[in-house]
Amino acid sequence: MKRLLLLGDEAIAQAALDAGLSGMYAYPGTPSTEIMEYIQSSKDAAARNIHREWSSNEKTAMETALGMSYAGKRAMVAMKHVGLNVAADGFINSAMTGVNGGLIVVSADDPSMHSSQNEQDSRFYGKFAFVPCFEPSNQQEAYEMIFDAFETSEKYRLPVLFRITTRLAHSRASVQLKKVLPEKKLTLPSDPLQFVLLPSIAKEKYKALLSSYESLRYDNIISKYNSFKDGRNRDLGIIACGLAYNYLLENIGNSVDEFPVLKIAAYPFPNNLIKDITSRCKEVLILEEGAPIVEEALRGILDNGIRIYGRLDGTVPRDGELNPAIVAKALGLPVSYGEEVPLLVKMRPPSFCKGCGHIDMFNSLIEAVRPYGPGHVFSDIGCYTLAALPPFNAINSCVDMGASVTMAVGAADAGLFPSVAVIGDSTFTHSGMTGLLDAVVKNASVTIIISDNSTTGMTGGQQSQATGRIDQICEGLGVAREHLKVIVPLRKNHEENVRIIQEELEYKGVSVIIASRECIQTATKRRRSEASHE
Amino acid sequence: MNTMKNDIILSGVGGQGILSIAATIGLAAVANGLFLKQSEVHGMSQRGGDVQSHLRLSGNPVSSDLIPYGKADLIISVEPMESLRYLPWLAKDGWMVTNSNPFINIPDYPPIDEIIKEIRKVKNHIIIDADTIAKETGSSRSGNIVILGAASPFIDMSFESLENAIRKLFGHKGEEIVEANLKALKAGRDYSVE
Numbered sequence: 001m002k003r004l005l006l007l008g009d010e011a012i013a014q015a016a017l018d019a020g021l022s023g024m025y026a027y028p029g030t031p032s033t034e035i036m037e038y039i040q041s042s043k044d045a046a047a048r049n050i051h052r053e054w055s056s057n058e059k060t061a062m063e064t065a066l067g068m069s070y071a072g073k074r075a076m077v078a079m080k081h082v083g084l085n086v087a088a089d090g091f092i093n094s095a096m097t098g099v100n101g102g103l104i105v106v107s108a109d110d111p112s113m114h115s116s117q118n119e120q121d122s123r124f125y126g127k128f129a130f131v132p133c134f135e136p137s138n139q140q141e142a143y144e145m146i147f148d149a150f151e152t153s154e155k156y157r158l159p160v161l162f163r164i165t166t167r168l169a170h171s172r173a174s175v176q177l178k179k180v181l182p183e184k185k186l187t188l189p190s191d192p193l194q195f196v197l198l199p200s201i202a203k204e205k206y207k208a209l210l211s212s213y214e215s216l217r218y219d220n221i222i223s224k225y226n227s228f229k230d231g232r233n234r235d236l237g238i239i240a241c242g243l244a245y246n247y248l249l250e251n252i253g254n255s256v257d258e259f260p261v262l263k264i265a266a267y268p269f270p271n272n273l274i275k276d277i278t279s280r281c282k283e284v285l286i287l288e289e290g291a292p293i294v295e296e297a298l299r300g301i302l303d304n305g306i307r308i309y310g311r312l313d314g315t316v317p318r319d320g321e322l323n324p325a326i327v328a329k330a331l332g333l334p335v336s337y338g339e340e341v342p343l344l345v346k347m348r349p350p351s352f353c354k355g356c357g358h359i360d361m362f363n364s365l366i367e368a369v370r371p372y373g374p375g376h377v378f379s380d381i382g383c384y385t386l387a388a389l390p391p392f393n394a395i396n397s398c399v400d401m402g403a404s405v406t407m408a409v410g411a412a413d414a415g416l417f418p419s420v421a422v423i424g425d426s427t428f429t430h431s432g433m434t435g436l437l438d439a440v441v442k443n444a445s446v447t448i449i450i451s452d453n454s455t456t457g458m459t460g461g462q463q464s465q466a467t468g469r470i471d472q473i474c475e476g477l478g479v480a481r482e483h484l485k486v487i488v489p490l491r492k493n494h495e496e497n498v499r500i501i502q503e504e505l506e507y508k509g510v511s512v513i514i515a516s517r518e519c520i521q522t523a524t525k526r527r528r529s530e531a532s533h534e
Numbered sequence: 535m536n537t538m539k540n541d542i543i544l545s546g547v548g549g550q551g552i553l554s555i556a557a558t559i560g561l562a563a564v565a566n567g568l569f570l571k572q573s574e575v576h577g578m579s580q581r582g583g584d585v586q587s588h589l590r591l592s593g594n595p596v597s598s599d600l601i602p603y604g605k606a607d608l609i610i611s612v613e614p615m616e617s618l619r620y621l622p623w624l625a626k627d628g629w630m631v632t633n634s635n636p637f638i639n640i641p642d643y644p645p646i647d648e649i650i651k652e653i654r655k656v657k658n659h660i661i662i663d664a665d666t667i668a669k670e671t672g673s674s675r676s677g678n679i680v681i682l683g684a685a686s687p688f689i690d691m692s693f694e695s696l697e698n699a700i701r702k703l704f705g706h707k708g709e710e711i712v713e714a715n716l717k718a719l720k721a722g723r724d725y726s727v728e
Contacts, residue, residue: 007574171574173571335603337622
C-alpha cells in the first residue's frame with residue numbers, strides 16, 4: 001500500500017476519503033483548515049464527486065453533515081475548537097438523535113493559543129454530549145483511527161468526536177495508507193422518528209444515550225487505543241493522553257520498560273486500566289495536552305487516593321501546550337538548554353501585509369472617529385484584528401465571530417455614540433448577519449464597517465460565502481439604501497472615505513459601509529496563476 | 535540499523551519560503567527511507583511574524599514533533615535576527631546557517647552589524663548573502679534554496695537526493711523553475727564547501 005508524507009490534518013482527510021466519505025463540511029479555522037483544503041485538492045474526491053464546499057459557519061457545517069448521515073452516508077465535519085461552540089447546538093443534539101451513516105466531528109484545539117482566543121479542551125464536549133472521543137497521538141494513528149471512528153459511529157449510531165491539537169494538525173510524517181472502502185448507499189433511517197427530538201421522544205433517547213456511554217468505556221475499538229504496559233519501577237506510574245505520549249517517549253525512549261505507562265487515546269477513559277495503574281504504583285504522573293480532564297476525574301474533590309502529579313499541583317504548568325522540556329521536568333530529568341537568546345533579538349508580532357486594504361480602511365476610520373475620543377470601535381475575528389496593535393490601536397474588542405455587530409448594538413443601547421463595528425466579509429456571513437437584523441429591527445444607532453477583501457484571509461484565503469453578495473444581503477436585511485455605502489479603501493480615496501464614514505457616524509440609525517478591496521495575498525496568487533497559464 | 539539522526543530548525547519571517555526548504559528536505563528524507571516529523575506554523579503568525587519549523591530526520595521512528603532544547607544539530611535561517619531566536623535549541627556542537635539579509639518589518643529592528651556580531655559568536659556558523667547569490671544565478675526568488683544548499687553539507691543525506699527532491703517539488707512549475715532552483719542549491723553548496 002502507498003505511503004504519503006502528510007500533515008496530521010491531511011492524514012485525517014486522506015483517511016476519511018479512504019474510509020468511504022461522501023461529504024466533508026467545514027468552516028476555515030486554524031489549526032483545522034487543511035483538512036477541507038486537502039479534500040478539495042484531492043483528485044479522488046473530485047472523481048467521486050464528494051461534497052466538499054465550505055459552509056457559512058460551523059453550525060451549518062455540522063447540520064449539513066448530520067443531514068448526510070441521516071441519508072445513510074458517511075460524513076465528516078471539521079472546525080477549530082471555538083468553532084465547536086458555534087456548532088454546539090447541533091453537535092449536542094446529534095448525540096440525542098444519533099446518526100445513520102457514520103459521522104465524525106473533528107475539533108482542532110489550539111493550546112497555547114497560537115492562533116486563537118482561548119485554549120478550551122474539546123474533550124469536555126465529548127463527555128458533555130456523551131459521545132466517544134478519539135485523541136490520536138501521531139499522524140499514522142490519526143489515519144487509522146478515522147476508520148475506527150466511522151465504525152464506532154455506525155456501531156453505536158452516535159456521532160464521534162475527533163480531537164486533535166495544533167502540533168499534530170500541523171506536523172508532517174509518513175503515513176501508510178489502507179485499502180479504500182466503498183461509499184455507503186443512500187439509506188433512510190429505519191425509524192422515521194429517529195431524528196425528531198420532541199420531548200416525549202427525547203426523554204427516551206436520553207436514557208439510552210446515558211447507558212450507551214457506559215458500554216462505550218469497555219468497547220473493543222475504544223479499548224484498542226487505551227493500553228497499559230507495566231514497568232519495573234513501581235514508584236511512579238505515568239498516564240499519558242494523546243500527543244503527550246510522544247513527549248513521554250521522547251524523554252524515556254531508552255528506558256521505556258522502566259515505568260508502568262497507561263496511554264489514553266480514546267474516551268470515555270478506561271476505569272479498569274486507571275484502577276490497574278493506580279493500585280500498582282505509589283504515585284502517578286498525568287500528562288495531558290490541554291485541560292487536566294483525566295487528572296480532575298482521578299483526584300475528585302477529596303483527592304485522598306495515591307499521590308498524583310499533574311497540572312493541578314504545578315508539576316506541569318496549568319495552561320499552555322506541552323513540550324519535551326515540560327515533560328522532562330515533570331519526570332525529574334535534566335533539560336539541556338543551548339545558548340540564551342541575545343537581548344538584541346526583538347519581538348516580531350504578526351502584522352498587516354504590505355498594501356493590505358484593511359490598512360487604508362483603518363486609516364480612514366481612525367481619522368473619522370478621532371473627534372469622539374477612544375473606545376468606540378468593536379471588532380471581530382480576522383486579519384483586521386491586528387489593528388488592535390500599534391501603530392493603529394484602532395479597535396476595542398475581539399471576542400467571537402460576529403460579536404462586533406451585536407456588541408456595538410448593546411453599547412449603543414447603553415448610550416455610546418457613535419458605536420462602530422468592524423467585521424470582515426467572511427465573518428459577517430458566518431455570524432454577523434443575524435446581529436445586523438437585530439440592529440435594523442430596533443433601528444439601533446450603529447455604524448457597521450464590513451471590511452470586504454473577498455476571502456477568508458487569516459486562514460490562508462479560502463472562499464468567502466459573502467463574495468459578491470454583501471450589498472444585497474444588507475439591503476435584504478432592511479438596511480436603508482441611502483445608508484448602505486460602498487467605498488474602495490485606497491490611499492487616493494482617503495479624504496473621501498473619511499468624509500463618508502464621518503457622515504454615517506453622525507446618522508442616528510443603522511449604517512453599513514462596505515470597504516471593498518481584494519486581499520493582497522489572494523490578488524498576488526491570482527496574478528501569478530494567471531501569468532503561468534498564459 | 536540506521537542510526538542517522540538530524541534535528542533541524544528552520545526559521546524566518548512568514549512568507550519567506552521556509553516551508554519550501556522543509557518540503558525539499560522532507561521529500562529527500564522519504565526517498566532515503568528515513569523516518570521524519572516536520573512541524574510547521576500556520577495561521578496568524580504567517581502575516582509577517584516570526585515563523586519556525588522543526589524538522590526531525592532519523593533512521594528510527596521519531597516521537598516528539600518538537601525538537602527538545604539543546605538538541606538541534608542545525609539551524610537554517612532565511613533571516614539573520616530570526617536565526618538567533620532559536621539558540622536555546624542549538625546543540626553545543628550544532629551548526630547555524632543563515633542569510634545575511636535582514637527582513638525589516640518592525641520599527642525597533644537592531645543594527646544588522648550587531649546581529650552579525652552575535653551570529654559570529656556561535657561556534658559553527660555560516661553567514662551567506664543568499665539574495666545576491668540568488669540574483670547571480672538568475673532567480674532572485676530562490677534565496678531560500680541557496681540557503682538550503684549552504685546548509686546541505688550538514689545534513690546527513692546525499693546532495694543528489696536533495697537535487698531529486700527539488701525536481702519533484704518544483705516539477706509542476708516547469709523545467710525553467712526546476713533548473714533555476716537546482717542552480718541556486720548548487721551555488722549555496724559551493725559557498726559552504728569552498
